[in-house]
Amino acid sequence: MTEIQTDETVPTEATRTEPVFTPPCDIIETTAGVQMVLDMPGADPDSLEVTLDNRVLRISARSASSEPQGYALVHAEYRDGNYERRFTVSEPIDTAKIEAVFKDGVLRLILPKAAPSPAAKISVKAA
Amino acid sequence: MLHRVENTGRWFDPMRQMRFAQRDMGRLFDNLRLAALPEFPLMNIWTGPDGAVVTAEIPGVAPEDLDIAVHQNTVTLRGSRPAEPLAEDSVIHRQERVTGAFVRNLILPFRVDGDHATAKFRNGVLRLDLPRPEADKPHKITVSRS
Numbered sequence: 001m002t003e004i005q006t007d008e009t010v011p012t013e014a015t016r017t018e019p020v021f022t023p024p025c026d027i028i029e030t031t032a033g034v035q036m037v038l039d040m041p042g043a044d045p046d047s048l049e050v051t052l053d054n055r056v057l058r059i060s061a062r063s064a065s066s067e068p069q070g071y072a073l074v075h076a077e078y079r080d081g082n083y084e085r086r087f088t089v090s091e092p093i094d095t096a097k098i099e100a101v102f103k104d105g106v107l108r109l110i111l112p113k114a115a116p117s118p119a120a121k122i123s124v125k126a127a
Numbered sequence: 128m129l130h131r132v133e134n135t136g137r138w139f140d141p142m143r144q145m146r147f148a149q150r151d152m153g154r155l156f157d158n159l160r161l162a163a164l165p166e167f168p169l170m171n172i173w174t175g176p177d178g179a180v181v182t183a184e185i186p187g188v189a190p191e192d193l194d195i196a197v198h199q200n201t202v203t204l205r206g207s208r209p210a211e212p213l214a215e216d217s218v219i220h221r222q223e224r225v226t227g228a229f230v231r232n233l234i235l236p237f238r239v240d241g242d243h244a245t246a247k248f249r250n251g252v253l254r255l256d257l258p259r260p261e262a263d264k265p266h267k268i269t270v271s272r273s
Contacts, residue, residue, distance in 0.1 A: 024223035031216050039224050041184035041251030066252055068180040071173035078169040078184055105186030105251010 019081035023059070023107075033112035034091065040083050041105035042066060050100050050109065052093065059107065060084040167229045168204070168253075176265060178258035179235055186251035187224075193248070195255065197241040202233040202257065238263050 026037040040048075043061035051058045061083045067073070092114040099110040168183040185193065187208055194205040210226040213219075240260040247254045 024225075026211055026222050026224050027220040028211060028213065029218045029220060030214050035211075037187075037211060037224065039186040039251070041186040043250060045250065066171070066182045066254065068173055068254075070177075071175040071180050073171065074174050075170070075172040077166070078171060104189065104248070105184070 016082075019079060020084050021081050022085050023083045025085065031113075033110055034089075034093075036087075036107075036109040036111070038083075038085070038107040038109075039105065040102075040107055042080070043083055043102070043105065043107075045102050048100075048102055048107065050098075050107075052089070052095055052098065055089050057087045057089050057109075057111075058084070059086075059109075061107075166231065167208075167225050168231065170231065170233070172233070174236075178237075178239070178256070181233065181255040181257065183231075183253045183255075184251060185248075185253050190248040190253075193246075193253065195246055197239050197244050197257065200235045200238050202235065202239065202255065203230065204233070204253075205230045 023038040023040045025039075028035045028037075038059060040061055040063075042063040044064050047060075047062040049058070049060045063080060063082060065080045067080070089111065094112045094114040097112045099108075101108045168185045170181055170183045173180040173182075181202065183204065185206065185208075188206050192206055194203075196203045196205075205228075207228040208224075208226045235257065237259050239257045243258045245256045247256075
């Protein structure tokens with residue numbers, strides 16, 4: 001079974017003052033692969049980065065401000081900011097076939113499991 | 128002997144200091160409110176002389192599935208966020224996203240011109256432009272010297 005967990009130790013800090021938010025995520029595993037769905041409303045698709053480095057899957061995006069010109073804010077429930085989240089993937093993933101689709105503020109990642117490498121037969125030389 | 132009126136002057140009065148501290152603490156805790164549970168969708172509201180702009184974070188909802196109604200000064204936003212379709216052999220490891228039907232009512236301090244209200248949906252953020260009717264807009268009155 002695939003064990004996917006967030007990296008709890010995040011010692012680095014952003015150089016910008018904008019807050020960094022953790023996008024809520026659904027992770028569903030099937031026999032074929034792992035599907036991840038992340039809510040990232042307002043994220044700029046051009047700034048969206050998904051990297052898988054050494055089993056650490058990192059998702060980050062910047063967001064453009066939705067503030068209209070000539071209006072004063074009277075009620076705020078969410079803030080503008082950037083998104084970042086990291087996951088550790090334990091199952092071997094076929095990195096060449098990862099699919100990422102960003103639509104209507106939702107990022108969908110499909111991580112297909114790598115085919116198990118065939119058992120290698122090692123010939124033993126008699127010495 | 129002069130009688131000192133309580134609570135005045137600059138002399139050191141520990142009781143007065145404590146009363147001040149008590150008042151300050153009272154103010155501090157009076158302003159403390161338990162935050163309401165996060166609603167879906169989250170909204171920001173801006174107002175100006177021409178009307179209001181409402182933005183809402185609605186990721187994963189197709190714009191055509193949103194139902195926005197404007198009646199006088201009330202704006203209603205209705206919709207539903209479908210749950211992820213699951214295959215037979217699926218195992219859910221995490222489920223942090225909210226799903227299901229939602230509705231939010233917004234009462235504005237002025238009437239909204241429903242014919243000129245517009246809604247745009249971009250990257251999961253809905254932006255509603257709610258202009259005031261021309262007749263309702265504030266008028267500037269110039270003062271003339273007589």
